[in-house]
Amino acid sequence: MSELVSTVAFIGLGAMGAPMAENLVRRQFRVRGFDMREAARQALEAAGGAGAASAAMAAEGVDALVLMVVNAAQARAVLFEAGALKALAPRACVILMATCPPADTEAIAAEVMASGRHFVDAPVSGGVNGARNATLTIMVGAPQESFARAKPVLDALGDKVFHVGEKPGQGATVKTVNQLLCGVHIAAAAEALSLAEKAGIDGRLLFEILGGSAASSWMLKDRGPRMQEAEPGVASAVDIFVKDLSIVLDAGRSARAALPLAAAAHQMFLAASGLGHGARDDSQVVRAYRALNARPANDA
Numbered sequence: 001m002s003e004l005v006s007t008v009a010f011i012g013l014g015a016m017g018a019p020m021a022e023n024l025v026r027r028q029f030r031v032r033g034f035d036m037r038e039a040a041r042q043a044l045e046a047a048g049g050a051g052a053a054s055a056a057m058a059a060e061g062v063d064a065l066v067l068m069v070v071n072a073a074q075a076r077a078v079l080f081e082a083g084a085l086k087a088l089a090p091r092a093c094v095i096l097m098a099t100c101p102p103a104d105t106e107a108i109a110a111e112v113m114a115s116g117r118h119f120v121d122a123p124v125s126g127g128v129n130g131a132r133n134a135t136l137t138i139m140v141g142a143p144q145e146s147f148a149r150a151k152p153v154l155d156a157l158g159d160k161v162f163h164v165g166e167k168p169g170q171g172a173t174v175k176t177v178n179q180l181l182c183g184v185h186i187a188a189a190a191e192a193l194s195l196a197e198k199a200g201i202d203g204r205l206l207f208e209i210l211g212g213s214a215a216s217s218w219m220l221k222d223r224g225p226r227m228q229e230a231e232p233g234v235a236s237a238v239d240i241f242v243k244d245l246s247i248v249l250d251a252g253r254s255a256r257a258a259l260p261l262a263a264a265a266h267q268m269f270l271a272a273s274g275l276g277h278g279a280r281d282d283s284q285v286v287r288a289y290r291a292l293n294a295r296p297a298n299d300a
Contacts, residue, residue: 005029005063005064005093005149005150005152005153006029006030006063007029007030007031007032007061007062007063007064008024008029008030008031008032008062008063008064008065008066008153009031009032009033009034009052009055009058009059009060009062009064009065009066009084009088010024010031010032010033010034010044010049010058010066010068011033011034011035011055011058011059011065011066011067011068011069011078011084012035012067012068012069012070012074012098013033013034013035013037013040013041013043013044013068014035014040014068015128015131015234015235016068016124016127016128016131017035017068017131018040018043018044019128019131019132020066020068020097020131020136020157021033021044021047021049021066022044022047022048022049023131023134023156023157024049024066024153024156024157025044025047025048025049026048026156027156029153029156030050031044031048031049031050032049032050032051032052032057032058032062033049033050033051033052033058034051034052034053034054034055034057034058054082055078055082055083055084056082056083056084056086056087057087058084059083059084059085059087059088060087061087061088061089062088062089062092063089063092063093064092064093064094064095064149064150064153065084065085065088065092065093065094065095066095066097066153067079067094067095067096067097067098068097068098069098070098070243071098071099071100071243072098072100072101072104072105072108074098075096075098075100075108076108079094079108079111079112080111085111085112085115085117086115088117090116090117091116091117091118092117092118093117093118093119093120093146093149093150093153094112094117094118094119094120095120095122095150095153095154096108096109096119096120096121096122096123097122097123097124097138097157098123099123099172099175099176099179099243099244099247100123100172100247101172101176101247101250101251102169102170102172102173102176102251103169103254104172105121105141105168105169105171105172106167106168106169108168109121109168109169118142118143118145118146118149118150119142119146119168120140120141120142120146120147120149120150120154120168121140121141121142121168121169121170121171121172122138122139122140122141122142122150122154122171123138123139123171123172123174123175124136124137124138124139124157124158124175125137125139125175125178125182126158127235127236128235128236129235130158131157134156134157134158134159135158135159135160136157136158136159136160137158137160137162138154138157138158138160138161138162139162139164139171139174139175139178140154140161140162140163140164140171141164141165141166141167141168141169141170141171141172141173141174142163142166142167142168142171143166144163144166147163162174173251176244176247176248176251177248179241179244179245179247179248180245180248180259180262182219182241182244183241183244183245183248183262183265183266183269184261184262184265185217185218185219185220186219186223186241186265186282186283186285187264187265187268187269187285188217188220188265189207189217189219189220189223189224189227190223190227190268190283190285190286190288190289191268191289192206192210192215192220193206193207193224193227193286193289194286194289194290194292194293197290197293198293203224203227203228204225204228207220207221207224207225207228210224211224223282223283224283226281226283227283227284227286231280232280232281232283232284233281234279234280234281235281235282236281236282237278237279237280237281237282238269238272238273238277238278238279238280238281238282238284238285239269239273239278239279240282241265241266241269241282241285242266242269242270242273242278245262245265245266245269246266248262248266249262249263249266268285268288268289269282269285269288271288271291271292272284272285272287272288275287275288275291
């Protein structure tokens with residue numbers, strides 16, 4: 001482990017953040033974590049870390065601060081309103097791992113770096129399983145010195161760490177493209193299933209066939225079986241893709257890039273959320289297709 005970083009504050013001990021923090025503990029980092037939920041702090045303590053009563057207390061004097069929060073607004077609140085940035089060691093490294101718009105990431109980075117701290121833009125892909133198994137894909141936008149300082153932490157969290165550029169915001173841009181493809185692939189799998197179901201074809205057989213064909217994708221093989229379950233466990237929620245595809249579309253508008261497939265996928269996730277399924281697993285976007293393709297009342 002690098003001598004540069006030994007103490008880590010971890011903010012956001014949710015479905016992904018909790019196992020990520022525990023992986024840092026296993027790699028012999030001294031981890032102090034904060035989450036609004038006391039049960040999450042207690043779980044970290046049971047794993048060998050330390051719970052903190054506030055974000056600022058978690059960040060007090062540490063070498064690195066990992067932010068695994070919901071969005072850029074929460075990151076700003078932790079850093080600038082809750083006082084976590086001021087509590088850090090003078091040359092500490094702030095590692096933002098949430099999915100945020102590139103412009104917001106750049107703005108946060110500028111404020112952090114103005115304080116003399118390092119900033120590493122490092123969003124992740126891989127979901128809950130990747131977080132548990134330390135097999136996340138991590139896309140990093142940061143100056144080389146900052147990247148090198150953060151790399152021992154990143155290596156403890158993922159096995160595919162890519163330095164995509166020297167500027168904060170570039171990691172967020174790659175994650176935005178990643179989420180475009182993920183969202184479209186899930187929606188496309190749901191659309192395919194809805195057509196098969198309408199034609200009376202067994203969905204499980206369909207995905208068995210397609211999973212070994214040229215039509216396959218990682219998302220089809222992962223989410224397809226969950227579309228067949230009445231209440232699958234939540235690996236990533238429908239509302240996550242409502243948010244992430246909104247970021248994708250905002251990036252498209254900023255770049256004057258037409259993204260019609262992303263827009264259509266966003267509408268289906270939004271429809272599923274509007275039907276009350278926002279907290280369900282993102283595979284349940286299929287419920288919006290099923291609602292669209294429901295048998296007419298006079299056919300019942």
